[in-house]
Amino acid sequence: MGNSYRVALAGNPNTGKSTLxxxxxxxxxxxxxxxxxxxxxxxxxxxxxxKTFNLIDLPGTYSLFSNSNDEEVARNYIVFExxxxxxxxxxxxxxxxxxxxxxxxxxxxxNVIICINLIDVAEKQGININERIxxxxxxxxxxxxxxxxxxxxxxxxxxxxxxxxxxxxxxxxQTTYPDDIEEQIKNIEPKVSELIGNRLSARWVxxxxxxxxxxxxxxxxxxxxxxxxxx
Amino acid sequence: xxxxxxxKLVNGEKGNLIRITSLNLDGVMRRRLLDLGFVAGAIxxxxxxxxxxxxxxxRVSQTTIALRxxxxxxxEGVLMTDGE
Amino acid sequence: xxxxxxxSEAQQLSTxxxxxxxxxxxxxxxxxxxxxxxxxTESRRDTRTEKLDAIFTSPIFGxxxxxxxxxxxxxxxxAGANIPSSMLAEFFGSLEIYLSAFFxxxxxxDWVHGVLVLGLYRGTTWVISVMxxxxxxxxxxxxxxxxYGYLPRVAFNMDRLFKRVGAHGKQSLTMAMGxxxxxxxxxxxxxxxxxxxxxxxxxxxxxxxxxxxxxxLIVLASLFMAANxxxxxxxxxxxxxxxxxxMFGIIxxxxxxWVLSKTALKGVPTHYTLELPPYRKPKxxxxxxxxxxxxxxxxxMRAVKxxxxxxxxxxxxxxxxxxxxxxxxxxxxxxxxxxxxxxLDGYIMMAFILGLPANEIVLPILLMGYLSTGSLTEVDxxxxxxxxxxxxxxxxxxxxxxxxxxxxxxPCGTTLLNIYKETxxxxxxxxxxxxxxxxxxxxxxxxxxxVRFFGWL
Numbered sequence: 001m002g003n004s005y006r007v008a009l010a011g012n013p014n015t016g017k018s019t020l021x022x023x024x025x026x027x028x029x030x031x032x033x034x035x036x037x038x039x040x041x042x043x044x045x046x047x048x049x050x051k052t053f054n055l056i057d058l059p060g061t062y063s064l065f066s067n068s069n070d071e072e073v074a075r076n077y078i079v080f081e082x083x084x085x086x087x088x089x090x091x092x093x094x095x096x097x098x099x100x101x102x103x104x105x106x107x108x109x110x111n112v113i114i115c116i117n118l119i120d121v122a123e124k125q126g127i128n129i130n131e132r133i134x135x136x137x138x139x140x141x142x143x144x145x146x147x148x149x150x151x152x153x154x155x156x157x158x159x160x161x162x163x164x165x166x167x168x169x170x171x172x173x174q175t176t177y178p179d180d181i182e183e184q185i186k187n188i189e190p191k192v193s194e195l196i197g198n199r200l201s202a203r204w205v206x207x208x209x210x211x212x213x214x215x216x217x218x219x220x221x222x223x224x225x226x227x228x229x230x231x
Numbered sequence: 232x233x234x235x236x237x238x239k240l241v242n243g244e245k246g247n248l249i250r251i252t253s254l255n256l257d258g259v260m261r262r263r264l265l266d267l268g269f270v271a272g273a274i275x276x277x278x279x280x281x282x283x284x285x286x287x288x289x290r291v292s293q294t295t296i297a298l299r300x301x302x303x304x305x306x307e308g309v310l311m312t313d314g315e
Numbered sequence: 316x317x318x319x320x321x322x323s324e325a326q327q328l329s330t331x332x333x334x335x336x337x338x339x340x341x342x343x344x345x346x347x348x349x350x351x352x353x354x355x356t357e358s359r360r361d362t363r364t365e366k367l368d369a370i371f372t373s374p375i376f377g378x379x380x381x382x383x384x385x386x387x388x389x390x391x392x393x394a395g396a397n398i399p400s401s402m403l404a405e406f407f408g409s410l411e412i413y414l415s416a417f418f419x420x421x422x423x424x425d426w427v428h429g430v431l432v433l434g435l436y437r438g439t440t441w442v443i444s445v446m447x448x449x450x451x452x453x454x455x456x457x458x459x460x461x462x463y464g465y466l467p468r469v470a471f472n473m474d475r476l477f478k479r480v481g482a483h484g485k486q487s488l489t490m491a492m493g494x495x496x497x498x499x500x501x502x503x504x505x506x507x508x509x510x511x512x513x514x515x516x517x518x519x520x521x522x523x524x525x526x527x528x529x530x531x532l533i534v535l536a537s538l539f540m541a542a543n544x545x546x547x548x549x550x551x552x553x554x555x556x557x558x559x560x561x562m563f564g565i566i567x568x569x570x571x572x573w574v575l576s577k578t579a580l581k582g583v584p585t586h587y588t589l590e591l592p593p594y595r596k597p598k599x600x601x602x603x604x605x606x607x608x609x610x611x612x613x614x615x616m617r618a619v620k621x622x623x624x625x626x627x628x629x630x631x632x633x634x635x636x637x638x639x640x641x642x643x644x645x646x647x648x649x650x651x652x653x654x655x656x657x658x659l660d661g662y663i664m665m666a667f668i669l670g671l672p673a674n675e676i677v678l679p680i681l682l683m684g685y686l687s688t689g690s691l692t693e694v695d696x697x698x699x700x701x702x703x704x705x706x707x708x709x710x711x712x713x714x715x716x717x718x719x720x721x722x723x724x725x726p727c728g729t730t731l732l733n734i735y736k737e738t739x740x741x742x743x744x745x746x747x748x749x750x751x752x753x754x755x756x757x758x759x760x761x762x763x764x765x766v767r768f769f770g771w772l
Contacts, residue, residue, distance in 0.1 A: 103344060121595070128354040191321055221318055
């Protein structure tokens, strides 16, 4: 289908990600309050304007360094299945920990929306979030919602729509690391680039190789080793 | 406050603020703790002990995480204030 | 150059503390983003969560509150399910009359009516009327506690006890789930991130009696253990016996966890972190509807899928005769000596074997055997029921042994299937079958032989 797009939902556990998923898709699915609740990926469709957004609820994880099976599932989906948009759902009351995951996603893929949930709870606790400043610092749209009260959905859907049509261009601002690490990245990034082309972010792959991510290594050899012939 | 007092997280009292200086763990546990925000420089607050004394709940990067003493005895930091 | 070569090159460049530096830098940036983009006007603290935690995890109130919650959950489930269960049974029963009439009308052969109505229909609807109401109460209530954020506090309170035997505090939650349904509880062990502790939780979950076994336990306790009591005292004694049985199951859980963590699961990596999220008022209606529709429904569907063939099989066993003895009776006679050794009998052993697909049908199959009716049977009054048992030589020892066997024996078919799906290992699934079975044989064997040795009976 020409106007069907895949939208992945990533986020920490306890951020209301599944609540958002359920509210948007209407799919009957139970929402959990702890890590690793949704292991087999739930999917559901949202109709918006003339388009269909196929939402994929990724496992809730604290990071995407593939420490666990869940993290690997979420990471592999974002990197290899290449959803048209990745929405990172954040808990407005614990943004510091939640940004950690969002920043990792920004290194892996381009079309990202930072979706700050539980905004009603945060406002009650006196937390005022300036999404303009955050958008500016991150280079991707930042949207405030309350999935519980179904607030902010039009804005979220409209932003997804504008990203897939190309009306908004995401330019994720990359995290810079201490000089020695940047030096190492510079060293191997060109070689990574040569090997994998623009199928993955070369900077990100370099970083993962430096970090000794064998699971990613195996995944790359498996996927790209096979694909070469069939494509 | 003249001499920084280094303590282990497990020895913190309720209300103590501790700035982490080192994690003496390896492998998956170390990586998981890092992901949760137990990184050098982070400020951790001791929230409460479980009714049976272990695990202990800590406030780190705006979330509450409970650790067993096996882990919290391997994280060290500078004691910043005594709880009021 | 291949990706592998690149990897080894990268590893030579890299240092051991790279991951620390990366995560530290990510957190520094998070911190900066929060400082720049967020204003904290009032107090930064979520005082409500702190106040609630002071109560729910308090050294004084923590455990009593936990036990009360568990008690209320059981009470709601058992008391609330009674009426809808009997209403459903009545409804299906009256429908059966019409079905039978229809089969007579179309002049269907007796065996067709037997297989389809007395076997398939009666067996499946039995499972539905026994299972559906408790699950429609248990799962939504459990989900409300879960979505409110209370359950992680239980894990926090209980962890110390579980740590002693090498298990995870969250196992207390999967066990609580097991009281509803072991099959669903096996799936819920996904909340335990650490592989070793998760396996322990899977392998021992069966030792908490699921709702399919509650019925058996309650009936036997009230018929045989509390027989000499009347009125309020009777239900008190019944409750006491049930609590004792559940406690025994928990002791076995701890013991088996301890043994496994020292033997088969020794050295498997372990790690522990538990987030205590803020308390949040759940969307009550949404939660109830969603968990009823998804969890209760899907567990029920799977149960029906296994109950339906079992119901047919049971009928066929009971109604195919070799000479003048049914296959079922041959099996009963074959199993009888072994059953007697455990203080049970061949009928009881047969009922548990045919009851593998669903624990709910164990008692009906047993009655079917005792009354030689050839189809699942319900007895209207408890007095009649007791007489049937007494006629077949039951004593309090038989009842106790059957309760223990029911508590300890192998998981039901659905649970075993889920264990296989979750562990993806035939070995562990087999162990999940073997460990309870061995214990379920040993415990009644020891009790029976002891009682007989001392001549207490």
